[in-house]
Amino acid sequence: MRFVLLTFSALVAVAGVVQQAAMEWINGPEAYFATQEERAEWFRLASDADREAFQKRYWLLRNPTPAASRNAFKEVILDRIRKADAKFSIKDGPPGSRTAQGRVYIVFGPPAFARNEPGGGVLPPVVVNGRLMPNTMTEATDVITTWIYDRHRTPHLLQMLGRPELQIIIVIEPTRRRDVLQAPGLFEQYREVLAKRSIVNPQVKTVIAPESDEIMPVRLDAPIPQPIRDRLREATPVSRSSDGIAFMAGELWQREGSSAIATFSVPNAGERTTHLTTYGEVRSGDRVVATIAQPFLTNPDVTAAAGSRSEVLRLKLPPGKYDGSFALVDDRTNEVLLNVTTPLRVLDPTSKFDVSSLLLAGPPSRGKSAFSFGTVNVHPRADALFRQDESLWYFAVIRSDAEAKGVTADLQLRREGKTIGARTFTPRMDAIAPGIFLIGEELPLTQLTPGDYSLYLLIHGPETEVRRADFRVGS
Numbered sequence: 187m188r189f190v191l192l193t194f195s196a197l198v199a200v201a202g203v204v205q206q207a208a209m210e211w212i213n214g215p216e217a218y219f220a221t222q223e224e225r226a227e228w229f230r231l232a233s234d235a236d237r238e239a240f241q242k243r244y245w246l247l248r249n250p251t252p253a254a255s256r257n258a259f260k261e262v263i264l265d266r267i268r269k270a271d272a273k274f275s276i277k278d279g280p281p282g283s284r285t286a287q288g289r290v291y292i293v294f295g296p297p298a299f300a301r302n303e304p305g306g307g308v309l310p311p312v313v314v315n316g317r318l319m320p321n322t323m324t325e326a327t328d329v330i331t332t333w334i335y336d337r338h339r340t341p342h343l344l345q346m347l348g349r350p351e352l353q354i355i356i357v358i359e360p361t362r363r364r365d366v367l368q369a370p371g372l373f374e375q376y377r378e379v380l381a382k383r384s385i386v387n388p389q390v391k392t393v394i395a396p397e398s399d400e401i402m403p404v405r406l407d408a409p410i411p412q413p414i415r416d417r418l419r420e421a422t423p424v425s426r427s428s429d430g431i432a433f434m435a436g437e438l439w440q441r442e443g444s445s446a447i448a449t450f451s452v453p454n455a456g457e458r459t460t461h462l463t464t465y466g467e468v469r470s471g472d473r474v475v476a477t478i479a480q481p482f483l484t485n486p487d488v489t490a491a492a493g494s495r496s497e498v499l500r501l502k503l504p505p506g507k508y509d510g511s512f513a514l515v516d517d518r519t520n521e522v523l524l525n526v527t528t529p530l531r532v533l534d535p536t537s538k539f540d541v542s543s544l545l546l547a548g549p550p551s552r553g554k555s556a557f558s559f560g561t562v563n564v565h566p567r568a569d570a571l572f573r574q575d576e577s578l579w580y581f582a583v584i585r586s587d588a589e590a591k592g593v594t595a596d597l598q599l600r601r602e603g604k605t606i607g608a609r610t611f612t613p614r615m616d617a618i619a620p621g622i623f624l625i626g627e628e629l630p631l632t633q634l635t636p637g638d639y640s641l642y643l644l645i646h647g648p649e650t651e652v653r654r655a656d657f658r659v660g661s
């Protein structure tokens with residue numbers, strides 16, 4: 187019985203942590219424009235992926251220029267949050283954006299002017315919806331600040347609220363490390379009006395990773411801001427940042443045709459990915475053939491370390507070889523978190539012999555997902571990070587007119603440019619479609635020390651094709 191009680195207590199504790207995390211964003215400054223219906227919907231969401239999708243939709247609903255890569259509304263609100271944190275933070279109290287002053291500033295914007303008076307008396311009563319609200323006592327150390335919005339300097343706000351003028355009274359209480367709205371109910375009414383008016387794209391649907399066995403292709407003609415385009419052209423082959431953000435490129439084979447894929451994985455993600463956008467530029471020679479601007483969207487078809495979130499971009503390009511540059515950018519600061527260049531390829535179904543990119547994954551399973559090959563379900567490791575006590579699995583698709591006859595392979599494991607293991611073998615080739623074969627193999631990592639490695643696979647058929655994939659072994 188004691189074991190059952192402990193287990194139940196643990197479950198209750200976990201549920202409390204999950205509920206607290208869910209409350210954190212919806213009650214935070216970014217969600218000050220959420221309508222009552224949106225708040226109710228938020229608390230019905232059951233997973234991090236659903237909450238992440240909700241946040242993306244929240245901003246999309248309020249984007250005045252949805253075809254552009256920038257969201258002017260989001261930029262204004264994030265700027266107000268930064269200024270509120272700088273102006274209204276209370277010593278040993280909440281950050282400025284979570285104070286009463288910060289909340290009013292973020293929702294209404296800066297006032298036409300403000301009037302400050304010392305406390306130590308009784309504030310005049312306030313009438314809200316025909317009801318006389320109780321008087322408010324103030325202490326001598328308090329400061330009473332009155333924010334005034336008028337028709338000359340804030341006409342747009344007053345027009346939306348249907349008022350000729352608006353006064354907001356806030357009592358700043360330093361001894362209690364807080365500030366308090368005198369009429370919070372009135373403010374909440376006006377906030378709800380503005381929240382509903384902020385929705386300019388009601389046709390936007392929920393943006394969430396598909397739960398089917400297909401990854402939808404990204405738009406390949408998205409506009410990219412010139413500063414981001416300049417950074418893309420400065421990209422390097424380094425596929426992992428100092429704080430663990432990882433990039434991986436590969437290939438997704440499907441019966442209707444292959445696609446190039448690109449993944450970013452963010453460790454210890456929390457709410458961080460809500461503010462991330464992935465930009466990309468794909469070139470064939472000197473010609474730009476695709477431009478990508480895609481909000482970070484967690485995809486459950488790939489795996490990574492605990493606490494990480496990963497996205498998969500499917501690039502539906504014609505068969506061939508390409509050069510791609512990708513950047514993961516924080517929308518709040520415009521900081522480029524990782525900027526990487528990589529070769530891309532798409533298997534040619536008409537060729538007599540071709541080999542896809544390598545996919546590095548954990549153990550395969552039976553079932554269906556976006557990375558199913560016949561009856562084999564592959565789970566790509568988006569962060570290319572493996573523990574010493576587990577195995578790495580690699581997979582590749584081979585196109586061969588000669589079926590599996592005469593195909594041999596060399597496998598090389600390298601570290602810091604030196605070969606530390608190699609073998610020649612005849613690969614097992616499982617047919618997954620006419621002339622299409624899957625090869626895969628398990629590589630135990632127990633003998634490897636922590637560090638970075640490169641895996642080279644040489645497939646010998648009518649010609650020799652070389653594929654490489656990098657990975658990291660952690661302790």
